[in-house]
Amino acid sequence: MKAVQLVESIGPSGLRVGEVPDLVLTDDRVVVDLHASGVSFPDLLQTTGSYQIVQGLPCVLGVEGAGSVRSAPSDSGLVAGQRVAVLALEGAWQQTVSVPVGYAFPLPDNVSLTAASGFVMNHLTVHFALVERARCRAGETVLVHGAAGGIGTAALHLAAALGLETVAVVSNDEKAAVAKENGATHTVLVDGFKDRALELTGGRGVDIVLDPVGGDRFTDSLRSLATNGRALILGFTGGEIPTVKVNRLLLRNISVVGVGWGEYIRENPDFLVQQWDALLPLLSSGALEIPEPTLYDMENAPDALLSLSERAATGKVALALR
Numbered sequence: 001m002k003a004v005q006l007v008e009s010i011g012p013s014g015l016r017v018g019e020v021p022d023l024v025l026t027d028d029r030v031v032v033d034l035h036a037s038g039v040s041f042p043d044l045l046q047t048t049g050s051y052q053i054v055q056g057l058p059c060v061l062g063v064e065g066a067g068s069v070r071s072a073p074s075d076s077g078l079v080a081g082q083r084v085a086v087l088a089l090e091g092a093w094q095q096t097v098s099v100p101v102g103y104a105f106p107l108p109d110n111v112s113l114t115a116a117s118g119f120v121m122n123h124l125t126v127h128f129a130l131v132e133r134a135r136c137r138a139g140e141t142v143l144v145h146g147a148a149g150g151i152g153t154a155a156l157h158l159a160a161a162l163g164l165e166t167v168a169v170v171s172n173d174e175k176a177a178v179a180k181e182n183g184a185t186h187t188v189l190v191d192g193f194k195d196r197a198l199e200l201t202g203g204r205g206v207d208i209v210l211d212p213v214g215g216d217r218f219t220d221s222l223r224s225l226a227t228n229g230r231a232l233i234l235g236f237t238g239g240e241i242p243t244v245k246v247n248r249l250l251l252r253n254i255s256v257v258g259v260g261w262g263e264y265i266r267e268n269p270d271f272l273v274q275q276w277d278a279l280l281p282l283l284s285s286g287a288l289e290i291p292e293p294t295l296y297d298m299e300n301a302p303d304a305l306l307s308l309s310e311r312a313a314t315g316k317v318a319l320a321l322r
């Protein structure tokens with residue numbers, strides 16, 4: 001089968017498309033022929049060895065995808081031909097994957113395989129962030145940084161489905177339009193976002209900040225929070241890891257909350273099925289929409305990653321595998 005492998009830790013140019021040996025199949029796993037696979041910022045970090053998990057080379061990048069079940073254990077609840085989304089932690093930028101039962105999720109008919117290919121990582125992360133870590137309540141307001149990106153657009157859609165209002169923070173007008181198309185209640189530019197967030201909430205502040213960007217905007221994120229607000233730390237696309245002056249936390253009973261979805265599910269693998277059970281009714285009813293990703297061919301995987309590093313991507317990016 002064909003795969004995109006990282007052969008050298010020199011950035012996106014270290015990727016090669018080629019043939020890899022077929023999988024050694026075992027009866028206890030679900031085998032899925034993938035149609036497409038999601039591309040995420042952590043994949044970019046992996047190409048330079050700067051992600052928290054460093055893999056030996058060569059390795060297949062990607063952790064998610066969607067396709068058709070080729071075979072599944074009889075007690076898995078899945079049958080051959082069924083459309084599923086998968087979490088494939090051993091690499092997903094390849095035409096076939098084998099995953100443990102509980103890592104393949106049946107898709108409703110109204111969700112396309114391409115849309116589902118980039119669903120698992122970002123949507124389950126933002127679900128974990130908003131529901132489990134922030135304990136969000138319908139009617140609250142969440143400020144989303146990097147709102148036109150992969151995590152950002154997933155957060156806008158899930159927030160809408162959970163009854164939250166959103167303030168989408170973006171770096172330019174084109175991205176503001178993308179955030180609006182993805183359901184943002186309000187859009188604001190990075191410059192001056194704190195004052196706009198306070199204005200939009202009548203001076204009260206937002207209840208939750210969801211931050212995959214980090215960098216020097218963090219102090220203003222804390223200043224944007226209402227009393228009892230929660231700042232969710234997801235990542236650092238801006239490069240710099242911020243520090244917190246903790247007096248700001250006690251003055252208004254603010255919490256800074258770490259969100260490490262990958263870590264959490266490694267320790268609690270059953271949580272994945274709980275998350276899917278919570279999200280499936282929202283997907284089936286159309287309350288949670290998944291937009292189509294920007295698709296690249298396998299040969300253009302380096303360009304897919306460059307669109308993330310150059311801050312040019314909007315929405316989710318994915319690789320077509322067939």
Ligand SMILES: NC(=O)c1ccc[n+]([C@@H]2O[C@H](COP(=O)([O-])OP(=O)(O)OC[C@H]3O[C@@H](n4cnc5c(N)ncnc54)[C@H](OP(=O)(O)O)[C@@H]3O)[C@@H](O)[C@H]2O)c1
Nearest residue numbers: 040041146149150151170171212234235236237238259261
């Ligand atoms: N904690 C977890 O469990 C978890 C799970 C998945 C992903 N993540 C993290 O979430 C973050 C976002 O991932 P993603 O796949 O959504 O990335 P993405 O699609 O590239 O979006 C990232 C956004 O960050 C903003 N940004 C600000 N400075 C940037 C810079 N110097 N370079 C690139 N982007 C910059 C951009 O928005 P503007 O241009 O509008 O500022 C961009 O849209 C990553 O740090 C990733 O590691 C965390």
